[in-house]
Amino acid sequence: MRLKLNTKIILGFGLALSVLLLTSLGAYKSIQQLSFYTRQVEHTNQVLQHTSDLRTKIRDAQNAVRNYLLLGDATYLLPFSDGFQASKENFDSLQLLVRDNPEQQARLDSLRRMTANERVFLARWARMAPSPFTARDLVRADQYNLNQLRRVLTRMRSTEEVLLRERMQNQDFYENTTPVAIVVAAVLxxxxxxxxxxxISNELKANQRLQVELSRVNDDTARRIDIIEELADRVVQGDYTVKIRNEDQQDSLGNLATSLNRMTQTLEENFTALQNRNKELDQFAYVAAHDLKAPLRGVTTVVKWIEDELANELSAQMSQYLGMMKGRLNRLEDLINGLLAYARAGRANQEPTEVNVDQLVSNVADMVVPNNFRVLRPDPLPTFLTDRLGLEQVFTNLMGNAVKYHHQPTGTITIGCHDVGRCYEFRVQDDGPGIAPEYHEKIFLIFQTLRDRHTAESTGIGLSIxxxxxxxQKGTIHVESAPNxxxxFVFTWPK
Known part of the structure; x- marks a missing residue:
């Protein structure tokens, strides 16, 4: 049975990858072993170096005391104390280096005790009166201690030198085999x-005969797809009356064209119904707001009459209740206005106009920002075609909130802008009290406010709008803030 081209390619590459994987694993293992024994050699050399340094420092300490006794110069004692102090670093390093070798650990413990005894011994001689005879007696008396130290150090070095030879042999072996493994893998x-x-080349030559037929089919398919794409583009632009004509072939594209014709007809019907529902919603919002405001104003007027005409007869508690009632009535009126604004937000089809954002921000600042606040614009603000009314309403709400919820009588509002490709990214920053992270999403929900609900100004609708x-506008908005x-507020606005 003749295998298909893609099957041959898969089998061939599978075989190639298998061989490459095996040879690469061998090369990787060889490299790992080379790296391991290289570290071991370096480890052994470090042990040898520290033992050599330790022996030198002990010998220098004895020489320092002997020279002091011979010459009577106290400055010769400095290498004595410095040498033993520095030997602590050698012991600490050796402790880490031989921690995996119990035999060397035992020798190191013995060496540490001998060194401590040697230090006490030399310190006692360093306090004696200097003379050549004292120096001679020191050398004789210390001979046993030095021999003991030398034997322990020699055993440690001998053990490490044996390890060094073994590890260098292994290192040499893998240094020679690693390049061979890599070359074999590359050649294979x-x-x-x-x-x-x-x-694959032979198979591709055999397949070239199919290209002419495929080209003809592709040209016909491309023509029909172009027709379908044109219909889709016009649907995206809002034209639901478009139809595909003369597409009666009984294949997948023909069936797709028929389905698209049915879809555009359904969209046209649904869009017409949606427009009617939106008109009804606008009318309902207007009537509801008007009908709710009339009795609301009546109740407000009655409360005012009571306060004006019965001021002397009202108790303090009754006056407080009437004040609370007026606050609730004001809040209810604000909620009605906010609901009406929210229902109509973004619904007006404004023709794009050229908007100078710098001038727009100045106009908004004049309307909502008091004189005791500063408005800074460190970045150049753009001029572009867009919905002026929507952008103005966004800046009005954000800058108004920056003033309304500020915890100080004065403050600074900074307006920034960056070009991020298809959009402009605007930043409205204030130096107010900030918002805790757990409320960053909540504040954009309708009726959600961080102020007391009895505060008439805080309806929780402004940021929802x-x-x-x-x-x-197909943009995004989020808040960056922390308490104090x-x-x-960072939002993107399409160009």
Whole structure:
């Protein structure tokens, strides 16, 4: 049975990868062993170096005391104390280096005790009166101690030298085998790739005869796909009346064209119904707001009459209740206005106009920012075609909130802008009290506010309107803030 081209390619590459994997594993293992024995050799050399340094420092310490006794100069004692102090570092290093060798650990412990005894011994001689005879007696008396130290150091070095020879032999072996393994892997890879190249080339030549037929089919398919893409583009632009004509072939594209025609007809019907529902919603919002406001104003007027005409007869508690009632009525009116604004946010189809954002921000600042606040614009603000009303409403709400919720009578608002490709990224930053991270998502939900609900100004709708407008523009908005570190609202607006 003749195998297909893709099957041959898969089998060939599978074989190549298997061989490469095996040879690469061998090379990797060889490299790992080489690296291991190289570290072991370095480890042994470090042990030898530290033992050599230790022996030198002990000998220098004895020489320092002997020279002091011979010459009577106390400056010769400095290498004595410095040498033993420095030997502690050698002991600490050796302790780490031979921790995996119990025999060497035992020798190191013995060596540490002998060195401590030698230090006490030499310190006692360093306090004697200097003279050549004292120096001679020191050399004679210390001969046994030095011989003991030398024997322990010699055993340690002998053990490490044996290890060094073994490890260097292994290192030499893997130094020689590692390049061979790498070369073998490379040669095998080249041979297998060349063989695959020849096999695939032969198969591709056989397949070239199919290209003419495929080109004809592709041209016809491309023509029909172009028709379908044109219909899809027009649907995206809002034209739901478009239809595909003369597409009666009974194949997948023909069935797709028929389905698209049915889809555009359904979309047209649904869009017309949606427009009617939106009109009804606008009318309902207006009527609801108007009908709710009329009795609301009546109740507010009655409360005012009571306060004006019965001021002398009202107790302090009754006056407090009336004040609370007025606060609730004001809040209810704000909620009605906010709901009406939220229902209509982003619904008006504004024609794009050229907007100078710098001038727009200045106009908004004049309307909502008091004189005791500063508005800074460190970045150049762009001029581009967009929905002026929506952008103005976003800046109005964000800058108004920066003033309204500021914890100080004065403050600074900074407006920044960066070009991020298809959008502009605007930043509205203040130096107010900040917002805790757990509320960063909550503040964009309708009726969600971080202020007391009895505060008439805080309806929890303003940021919901901002987010709705930005969502209609296919932009994004998020907040960057922490308590006592100010707040920055970052939103993107398409160019």
């Amino acid at each position: 890879a080249i041979v297998i790739v060349l063989w695959l190249f020849v096999k 901002v987010k709705k407008i930005i969502d209609e 570190q100010g707040t920055t």
